[in-house]
Amino acid sequence: MKTVLNNSILGTGVFLSLCTIGSAGLTDCSKNLAFQLTNLFQLDSIQFDYANCGEDDTGNGFAAGIVNFCTGTGDAWQVIEAYHNITGGDDEFTSLDKTLAAYAEDGNGSTAGIENFCGLWAEASKKQAFMDAQNQVLEALYFDPSQTYADSVNLTLSVTQAQLYDTAISHGASDSYNSLGGMISLTNSRFSRDIPGNSTSTLQIGGFNIDEIEWLKEFLNVRAGYSVEGDATNSIRAYILILQLQEYSWTDQITVLDNDDKQVVISCADSYMPSADSSSSSSPSSQSDDEKVSSSSSRSRSSRKKGSGSGSDSDKTNTEDDTTDDTKDTNDE
Ligand SMILES: *[C@@H]1O[C@H](CO)[C@@H](O)[C@H](O)[C@H]1NC(C)=O
Numbered sequence: 396m397k398t399v400l401n402n403s404i405l406g407t408g409v410f411l412s413l414c415t416i417g418s419a420g421l422t423d424c425s426k427n428l429a430f431q432l433t434n435l436f437q438l439d440s441i442q443f444d445y446a447n448c449g450e451d452d453t454g455n456g457f458a459a460g461i462v463n464f465c466t467g468t469g470d471a472w473q474v475i476e477a478y479h480n481i482t483g484g485d486d487e488f489t490s491l492d493k494t495l496a497a498y499a500e501d502g503n504g505s506t507a508g509i510e511n512f513c514g515l516w517a518e519a520s521k522k523q524a525f526m527d528a529q530n531q532v533l534e535a536l537y538f539d540p541s542q543t544y545a546d547s548v549n550l551t552l553s554v555t556q557a558q559l560y561d562t563a564i565s566h567g568a569s570d571s572y573n574s575l576g577g578m579i580s581l582t583n584s585r586f587s588r589d590i591p592g593n594s595t596s597t598l599q600i601g602g603f604n605i606d607e608i609e610w611l612k613e614f615l616n617v618r619a620g621y622s623v624e625g626d627a628t629n630s631i632r633a634y635i636l637i638l639q640l641q642e643y644s645w646t647d648q649i650t651v652l653d654n655d656d657k658q659v660v661i662s663c664a665d666s667y668m669p670s671a672d673s674s675s676s677s678s679p680s681s682q683s684d685d686e687k688v689s690s691s692s693s694r695s696r697s698s699r700k701k702g703s704g705s706g707s708d709s710d711k712t713n714t715e716d717d718t719t720d721d722t723k724d725t726n727d728e
């Protein structure tokens with residue numbers, strides 16, 4: 396895990412500049428919308444849940460923070476290292492450093508010796524520096540790699556770029572067959588002739604001219620093959636609605652489908668950062684206050700490694716919601 400983080404950080408040079416976008420892709424507004432949208436599936440809220448923490452369902456120790464960083468897979472330690480860099484090493488976690496580093500190094504999901512981890516995590520999550528550290532690791536492990544993949548296909552539309560971020564969160568951002576890179580390869584392999592379309596972007600895929608939206612439709616088909624329930628399926632359905640509404644380039648707001656199958660508007664004026672708006676509308680605009688869902692207590696925590704075939708550390712995946720009433724049919728056509 397350490398290796399992956401270092402490669403990722405040193406390779407892109409974006410680690411310390413939080414607001415830098417690692418590609419020509421998503422702008423501040425469309426990136427904000429992409430984060431809000433993925434959070435909506437993952438958390439039933441447009442906002443990240445920095446203080447989230449509990450024992451991982453699958454034995455990877457504690458799972459905590461905005462994408463369930465795990466003590467037993469090493470990315471939680473990466474967050475804490477990034478935080479130490481900001482605090483100078485003297486903070487809530489200092490006394491656990493030795494144990495946390497060892498568990499990260501060994502991939503050990505034991506919680507022995509770190510029993511108070513979640514209390515410390517919650518305490519630290521009140522501080523901007525710790526939220527920044529979580530954001531940095533999210534960017535380094537998921538967002539930046541997803542946009543590097545987007546650039547490699549020359550994607551130009553927000554909807555496609557955001558879908559790759561969403562996939563990285565659910566399936567990891569590695570080349571293994573059931574992770575983002577593998578799904579892109581499989582998508583590309585499915586074209587055997589030019590596919591025109593009505594978007595403004597044409598991709599060169601294996602010598603064929605493929606409209607970017609037609610490419611995205613095929614990508615969603617591929618992804619559906621790896622997603623039978625939970626947030627991933629909700630994401631696919633929401634993106635199909637976005638395509639029907641022809642919301643290709645995101646500049647201001649978009650209409651999306653939430654986990655309850657309701658069309659809601661999310662806007663760049665809102666944010667995935669709780670600290671960014673004190674009025675704190677953590678729900679999209681069609682929901683009234685009493686419908687707001689606080690997910691942190693009910694959400695299951697799991698760091699199931701999809702795409703573990705490659706053994707890549709960046710295969711860590713996020714949770715699926717426990718919104719069992721949302722287990723709808725997965726038909727995306
Ligand atoms: C912490 O800072 C050191 C020295 O600048 C750097 O090499 C390392 O990559 C940083 N680690 C994290 C996790 O930010």
Ligand SMILES: *[C@@H]1O[C@H](CO)[C@@H](O)[C@H](O)[C@H]1NC(C)=O
Binds near residue numbers: 501504
């Ligand atoms: C994990 O850590 C625990 C507690 O320190 C230890 O007892 C156990 O042997 C370790 N497991 C592995 C596989 O190293």
Ligand SMILES: *[C@@H]1O[C@H](CO)[C@@H](O)[C@H](O)[C@H]1NC(C)=O
Binds near residue numbers: 591592
């Ligand atoms: C493009 O737009 C035309 C006219 O609206 C429509 O008939 C056609 O089906 C569209 N093509 C695709 C690939 O969406």
Ligand SMILES: *[C@@H]1O[C@H](CO)[C@@H](O)[C@H](O)[C@H]1NC(C)=O
Binds near residue numbers: 548
């Ligand atoms: C992306 O665009 C660059 C520059 O136009 C081109 O050289 C490259 O072949 C393109 N790659 C793909 C996969 O379309």
